[in-house]
Amino acid sequence: xxxTGAARDPRRRGEGAAAGAGEGAVRPSAAxxxxxxxERIRLGIVSALAVNESLSFNELKALMKTTDGNLSVHAxxxxxxxxxxxxxxxxxxxxxxxxxxxxxxxxxLERYLEHMEALIKATRNR
Amino acid sequence: xxxxxPLRTAPADPPALSARAMAxxxxxxxxxxxxxxxxxxxxxxxxxxxxxxxxAAALAVQETTAKGWLxxxxxxxxxxLAIGATTMxxxxxxxxxxxxxxxxxxxxxxLLPSLxxxxxxxxxxxxxxxxxxxxxxxxxxxxxxxxxxxxxxxxVVPVMGAGFLVLGTIALLGPASxxxxxxxxxxxxxxxxxxxxxxxxxxx
Numbered sequence: 001x002x003x004t005g006a007a008r009d010p011r012r013r014g015e016g017a018a019a020g021a022g023e024g025a026v027r028p029s030a031a032x033x034x035x036x037x038x039e040r041i042r043l044g045i046v047s048a049l050a051v052n053e054s055l056s057f058n059e060l061k062a063l064m065k066t067t068d069g070n071l072s073v074h075a076x077x078x079x080x081x082x083x084x085x086x087x088x089x090x091x092x093x094x095x096x097x098x099x100x101x102x103x104x105x106x107x108x109l110e111r112y113l114e115h116m117e118a119l120i121k122a123t124r125n126r
Numbered sequence: 127x128x129x130x131x132p133l134r135t136a137p138a139d140p141p142a143l144s145a146r147a148m149a150x151x152x153x154x155x156x157x158x159x160x161x162x163x164x165x166x167x168x169x170x171x172x173x174x175x176x177x178x179x180x181x182a183a184a185l186a187v188q189e190t191t192a193k194g195w196l197x198x199x200x201x202x203x204x205x206x207l208a209i210g211a212t213t214m215x216x217x218x219x220x221x222x223x224x225x226x227x228x229x230x231x232x233x234x235x236x237l238l239p240s241l242x243x244x245x246x247x248x249x250x251x252x253x254x255x256x257x258x259x260x261x262x263x264x265x266x267x268x269x270x271x272x273x274x275x276x277x278x279x280x281x282v283v284p285v286m287g288a289g290f291l292v293l294g295t296i297a298l299l300g301p302a303s304x305x306x307x308x309x310x311x312x313x314x315x316x317x318x319x320x321x322x323x324x325x326x327x328x329x330x
Contacts, residue, residue, distance in 0.1 A: 048161035123144035
């Protein structure tokens with residue numbers, strides 16, 4: 001995996017670092033790991049959106065048990081990677097921010113699940 | 127930032143890697159389970175059921191025999207179930223929520239035992255000449271079912287269940303003459319208020 005590609009494409013962020021990791025028994029899978037959704041809050045956001053058409057900022061905050069600032073930062077990273085889309089509207093006078101998972105985000109989650117399963121299989125087959 | 131579980135702590139111990147990967151999968155599964163709360167509870171249907179319960183309470187209080195009083199509430203129960211089931215199916219279809227799998231199934235399995243016990247105790251208590259205990263019995267059984275089912279739904283549902291439990295307790299401990307009023311407050315008032323809240327917050 002080329003480091004330049006990882007630097008250009010936020011969806012591949014962190015793969016360069018993975019390629020430089022120590023010699024692990026299952027290094028090929030770990031090297032392809034999507035670091036963007038490996039972080040727990042971001043993984044939680046993507047997982048929650050995978051089973052809902054959309055979720056509001058407050059719903060995600062309650063689900064992740066995190067703060068406004070923390071959720072904002074992680075949601076923005078997912079937005080930048082085009083894994084989620086954000087829509088802002090008003091419910092009466094109350095602003096409402098709603099997130100949806102994109103096709104790219106769903107594929108990323110599927111890839112991540114495959115990587116986890118590959119890791120488990122690889123360690124079992126040793 | 128906290129990675130879900132670090133997978134590249136070199137040198138990697140394969141069993142530990144496997145355990146971390148499994149922990150990550152478990153985290154994803156748990157998050158999905160808690161995020162897929164049953165949202166097909168029909169707010170407007172619940173409010174409509176509440177209105178029919180208020181009518182039933184007004185009719186039942188005029189009945190002079192236990193048989194007549196029970197008949198009014200049995201008809202209301204049938205109406206309520208029909209309205210609830212129909213509007214739930216319609217809302218589930220509208221919001222693409224599964225009715226018979228996942229949290230929808232858990233919701234139904236948590237609620238139905240209380241309703242079944244309620245039907246059984248209705249027959250038993252009526253035959254024993256204890257119809258005065260029916261309002262409290264219905265309210266606490268429905269409340270316990272709604273609280274249990276509410277664990278798989280939006281927050282207002284278990285709160286409504288708790289309201290039924292309070293009213294049921296008052297009905298069981300208070301004078302029998304309060305029965306219809308408490309039934310009206312529960313099956314009427316709580317359904318109307320919580321139904322409107324659900325409809326406004328959760329899409330119908």
